[in-house]
Amino acid sequence: xxxxxxxxxxxxxxxxxxxxEFLFCPFHDWKISLVNGVVxxxxxxxxxxYPVKVVExxxxxxx
Ligand code: FES
Numbered sequence: 001x002x003x004x005x006x007x008x009x010x011x012x013x014x015x016x017x018x019x020x021e022f023l024f025c026p027f028h029d030w031k032i033s034l035v036n037g038v039v040x041x042x043x044x045x046x047x048x049x050y051p052v053k054v055v056e057x058x059x060x061x062x063x
Contacts, residue, residue, distance in 0.1 A: 001037060005030065006045030013047070 001023070005011045011027040018024065022040070023032045031040040037047040051062045 001032075001034065001050065002048040004047070005032075006039060006047055007043075 001013060003012055003014050005013055005025045005027065007025065007028050007030055009027060011025055013023060013025060013032075016023055016026060018034060021034055023034055024030070025032065028043075030043045030045075032038070032047055033040065035049075037049040039045040039047075053060050
């Protein structure tokens with residue numbers, strides 16, 4: 001996931017709280033899907049998601 005909130009203030013997303021499916025940006029409490037990057041209603045927007053897979057004990061990120 002790109003390390004920038006889609007909110008106009010653009011806070012960093014690294015080191016934030018997350019659950020199995022969502023990341024919670026602490027600045028304005030936007031809830032963002034870790035699966036597809038979509039901001040959950042009532043807020044709007046999305047974050048770019050980068051595909052990750054495990055290949056022989058290595059993480060491969062497609063940029
Ligand atoms: S900077 Fe993330 S919700 Fe505002």
